[in-house]
Structure formats: structure tokens, C-alpha cells
Amino acid sequence: MRFAVPALTVAALAASLVSAPASAAPITLEPSASTVVVGERGRGVWNTFTARGAGASVQGMDLELVAPDGEKVLVDFVWRAGPGVWNGAASFNRFDAPGKWRGTLVVRDKAGKEKRAARVVFHVKRRTTLSAALPDGRGGSVSGVLRRLGETGGFRPYAGQKVRLYKWTGGAWKLVATATTGAKGKYAFSARPGKLQVRYSGTAVNAPVTRTAP
Incomplete structure (x- = not known):
């Protein structure tokens, strides 16, 4: 983890969360992204966390994040315009442990008493890339290479993974074939018109990716 600072803006989206009451009404907690996808560069990808429903007795709050490898990060929250709305943000990059992250919101009242108010779950995944080439009209196959972000940076061939081919039929994408990538991450499907x-559906630590053949 390289950064954990108050957020300047918020784009709250639906995500997995469990709320616990901190006062008369429960405080809710949401991340701006349920999955943070990190890339090759060290520059971080931000996830903003928004707490709503904090009463007037709440004087401060922090979010305690725990990574899959046990690393702990403390995110400061600040009050923003709007009654009972607080938020903060943390930045993630390829050096952070991929997988399921968990967070616990701790609120403080005027007397300095702390209380655990809400919990949140989100995922950090590493980017994958997928190339896709259409046949050239001479009976060639639909083929390409799947790669994943390596432990030390750079993208490496990703072997032994299921790649699926879909065709646009009747106003929707229809699954027509499945292939497994080889030792060099390569896959191939027989030629089809249309x-x-x-698609690659991803894993617990590697992000999904979709490529529409031109």
C-alpha cells in the first residue's frame, strides 16, 4: 500500500457490505468500486469509501483495512457536505496483495469512545490482456493470446485458462465454444462468420477481460 488519504470526490456504486448500528440508526458503508484492477505501472488506482447515516454525536471515524496477506491499512475519513456523510480513499497498485480485502469502520463520539459501525468487502485484482484476431477469409481460426500481470511487473503468457467464444445472435451474445490456453497463453477457435x-472470466486475483473481434 502506498497511499491512504481522505477522498476529494465520491462516485458511490453498489458493492458488498454488512452494516452494524453505531447509534440509533445504522451507518452504511460503500466503496466506489467493488473490484479495483491494478496495472503494470506503480501509479495507484483509487477506491473511495463513503459512510452515510452518522449522527451528530460522531466526531471522527477511520476505516481499518485488512489485506489477504494480513497487511493492515488505516484510512482517515473526513466529513463532507451533506448531513451524516463522511468519506475517505485508499490507493492500490501491483505491489498490494490481490484478492479479497475487508474493512471495518470505527467511529468516535464526543467523549472519544470508539465503536465499530460497519464493514465492507471489495477485491483487488491484477489486470489481464487478451488479443483476438479474426480469420483472414481463407479458413483461418479465431485466435489470440491471454496474458496476466506478473509478480514483478510486465505481462506473462497465462496457460491453462478457459477462454470462451461468443457470437451475436438474436440480439444477444451466445456462447458457441470454449478453449483452454496453451503453454504460451495461446488459444484458437475454428473460423465462424458473424x-x-x-471472453476470459478471471480468477480471485486476476481480472476478467473481454475482446470483441473487429
């Missing part, structure tokens, strides 16, 4: 799309 609009095609190749």
Missing part, C-alpha cells in the same frame, strides 16, 4: 467476442 460478430464475435472472446
